[in-house]
Amino acid sequence: MKYCTNCLLPSTKPDLFFNDEGVCNACTAFYNRASINWEEREKDFLEIVGKFKSENASNWDCIIPVSGGKDSTFQVVKILELGFNPLCVTATTCDLSKIGRKNLDNIRNLGVDHVEFSPNPVVRAKLNRIGLEQVGDISWPEHLGIFTIPIRAAIEYRVPLIIWGENSQNEYGGLAASQNNNVLDKRWLTEFGGLLGLRISDLTDSYGLTKRELIPYQYPSDKELEKIGVTGLFLGHYFKWDGLNNYILAQAHGFNSLGRVIEGSVVDYENLDNYQTGIHDYFKFLKFGYSRATDIASVLIRRGRISRTQGLEMVKMHDGKYPWHYLGKPLQEIIKPLGIDLEQFNKICDRFTNINIFKKDVDGSYLRDSNFNLVKINFDN
Numbered sequence: 482m483k484y485c486t487n488c489l490l491p492s493t494k495p496d497l498f499f500n501d502e503g504v505c506n507a508c509t510a511f512y513n514r515a516s517i518n519w520e521e522r523e524k525d526f527l528e529i530v531g532k533f534k535s536e537n538a539s540n541w542d543c544i545i546p547v548s549g550g551k552d553s554t555f556q557v558v559k560i561l562e563l564g565f566n567p568l569c570v571t572a573t574t575c576d577l578s579k580i581g582r583k584n585l586d587n588i589r590n591l592g593v594d595h596v597e598f599s600p601n602p603v604v605r606a607k608l609n610r611i612g613l614e615q616v617g618d619i620s621w622p623e624h625l626g627i628f629t630i631p632i633r634a635a636i637e638y639r640v641p642l643i644i645w646g647e648n649s650q651n652e653y654g655g656l657a658a659s660q661n662n663n664v665l666d667k668r669w670l671t672e673f674g675g676l677l678g679l680r681i682s683d684l685t686d687s688y689g690l691t692k693r694e695l696i697p698y699q700y701p702s703d704k705e706l707e708k709i710g711v712t713g714l715f716l717g718h719y720f721k722w723d724g725l726n727n728y729i730l731a732q733a734h735g736f737n738s739l740g741r742v743i744e745g746s747v748v749d750y751e752n753l754d755n756y757q758t759g760i761h762d763y764f765k766f767l768k769f770g771y772s773r774a775t776d777i778a779s780v781l782i783r784r785g786r787i788s789r790t791q792g793l794e795m796v797k798m799h800d801g802k803y804p805w806h807y808l809g810k811p812l813q814e815i816i817k818p819l820g821i822d823l824e825q826f827n828k829i830c831d832r833f834t835n836i837n838i839f840k841k842d843v844d845g846s847y848l849r850d851s852n853f854n855l856v857k858i859n860f861d862n
């Protein structure tokens with residue numbers, strides 16, 4: 482396991498590459514932004530969105546997928562500021578938190594029409610369990626639904642333009658080829674959408690779910706997409722994207738932060754909308770030896786807000802802790818709808834724990850500290 486010499490991302494991160502100086506492609510992509518002519522990009526954006534603007538105000542100008550987070554609040558504020566009339570679409574999270582609900586209400590109160598799509602919770606819980614057991618990702622159905630549901634809405638409401646937030650491949654590192662891609666389409670979703678090789682067709686073939694239970698998770702057909710002319714853009718391609726700035730702007734427009742550091746994180750303003758996020762982040766740590774705290778610290782280091790040494794200290798304090806609770810909700814309650822108990826949960830954890838990253842005890846089980854946290858093998862970071 483090797484670390485970027487500039488930020489804290491490790492070599493275990495999928496699709497992360499290092500140059501000859503040991504600097505990762507997420508850092509390189511960020512520093513390359515200095516040469517971007519943002520005024521030019523804004524012009525491009527206005528031109529594209531202008532083409533989609535509804536004639537005679539007979540329909541919405543675009544769709545903004547919103548989770549209620551700081552970034553979606555920023556997206557809505559920005560689009561309203563530019564004079565467009567968006568239809569906001571939410572694919573409700575798996576286990577929406579109280580603060581997440583408050584922030585969704587806040588988005589509506591910015592002065593927009595809002596559609597909230599709540600998938601069948603019984604099916605969702607089954608999908609959470611399949612995701613957790615099969616690919617080690619409880620959030621698998623959510624990651625699929627946040628893409629498919631707004632696209633289905635675009636067809637349903639006949640609003641062709643979808644304005645997504647940032648291209649996660651850009652800020653967090655990913656295949657170089659995708660980084661200049663400013664369009665989110667089916668190919669992007671399949672390759673980079675975090676679906677981990679589990680396909681929707683697998684669910685009907687191998688896990689006994691019926692096709693009618695999976696409607697929200699189906700990507701529309703090419704024919705349907707073409708009929709409406711569905712186009713997806715990343716706002717982060719056209720405007721300087723900065724999580725902390727987005728947060729400050731969102732807060733000024735009524736967004737609520739937690740007021741204390743979120744479990745597994747180093748800040749209080751990210752990932753506030755789903756109680757299952759702690760489990761999602763923990764499994765990333767089990768597989769790759771790093772998680773949310775590393776991601777956020779790396780973003781802050783790149784922007785010169787903290788030093789690499791300070792970031793490392795923060796990561797050691799917060800990254801990959803056993804998810805006893807998230808946003809204050811106990812783990813046992815979070816996993817209850819999945820029909821599993823703590824013992825079963827821990828067995829699933831063990832199956833996904835990377836043997837090359839974590840220390841084992843003399844009896845062959847994974848070594849844990851007094852708070853049940855795993856212990857990493859020492860790597861030079």
Ligand SMILES: [Zn+2]
Nearest residue numbers: 485488505508
């Ligand atoms: Zn880096």
